[in-house]
Amino acid sequence: QVQLVESGGDSVQAGGSLRLSCTASGKTYSSYCMAWFRQAPGKEREGVAAQFLLGNTTYAESVKGRFIISRDNAKNTAYLEMNALTSEDSGTYYCAADVFGPLSDDALRVRGRHCLLGTPAYSWWGQGTQVTVSS
Numbered sequence: 001q002v003q004l005v006e007s008g009g010d011s012v013q014a015g016g017s018l019r020l021s022c023t024a025s026g027k028t029y030s031s032y033c034m035a036w037f038r039q040a041p042g043k044e045r046e047g048v049a050a051q052f053l054l055g056n057t058t059y060a061e062s063v064k065g066r067f068i069i070s071r072d073n074a075k076n077t078a079y080l081e082m083n084a085l086t087s088e089d090s091g092t093y094y095c096a097a098d099v100f101g102p103l104s105d106d107a108l109r110v111r112g113r114h115c116l117l118g119t120p121a122y123s124w125w126g127q128g129t130q131v132t133v134s135s
Contacts (some may be wrong), residue, residue, distance in 0.1 A: 002026040002124045006095045009129030016133070017058060020080040022126060024094030027076075031097035032108075033115035034071060034078040035122060038131070040091035047117025048093070049080060056114050062088070083132045088129050096122035 008020040024031065035050035049069035050058045057069055068081040078095060098121055103111065115121070 002097070002100070003096060004095045004126035006126045008092065009093060009131045011132040011134065012085055014133055014135050016085050017081070017083045018085065018131060020054075020082065020093055020095075020129060020131075022078045022080075024076045024078075024097060024100075024124075028101040029077060029101035030071075030073045031100045031124070032103065032111065033098040033121065034069075035078045035096045035098075035117065036069065036078075037094045037096055037116060037119065038089075038091040039128075040096070042090075045094070045119055047119070050117055051078070052113050052115045058115050058117055060117060072121040073135035074131050082131075085131075087133050088135050090131060090133045092132055095126040097124040112126055 003025045004022055006022045010053055033052055036048040037045050038048050039045040048060050048063055049067055051069045051071055066084045070079045
C-alpha cells in the first residue's frame, strides 16, 4: 500500500524557516502531482503548493515568493521550503499525491501537466506534521 510520511515540522519564531519533507513508499513510479496542504484549527484545509513531476509548480497566493516546493524523484521525496514564516502559517501540514505512474501518453494528455490545489485532486495523504510559528 502507498504510504506518505511527512517530517520536519517544528516550532519556530516568526521570520524563521523550515524545510518539510514527504517520502512516498509502496510504489515503483513517482506520483504525477505531489502537493502540500495545511489546516489550522477551525479552518478548512487549504492547498499550499504542488508540483507536476519535476516541472510545473503551483502556489497559493499567500505563500508565493516565500515557499518553494521541490521534488527528488530518485528518493521519491517532496520538499517544502518555508521562509519568512508568520503566525498565519501555523497549522498541520499534509503531504498529498494524486496518482502514481506510469500513465499512457493519451491519459497524460487528458490529465494535463499541471497540478491543482484542491483536495479532490488527491488520493493519498500523509498523517500531517505540525508547524507552529510564534510571534
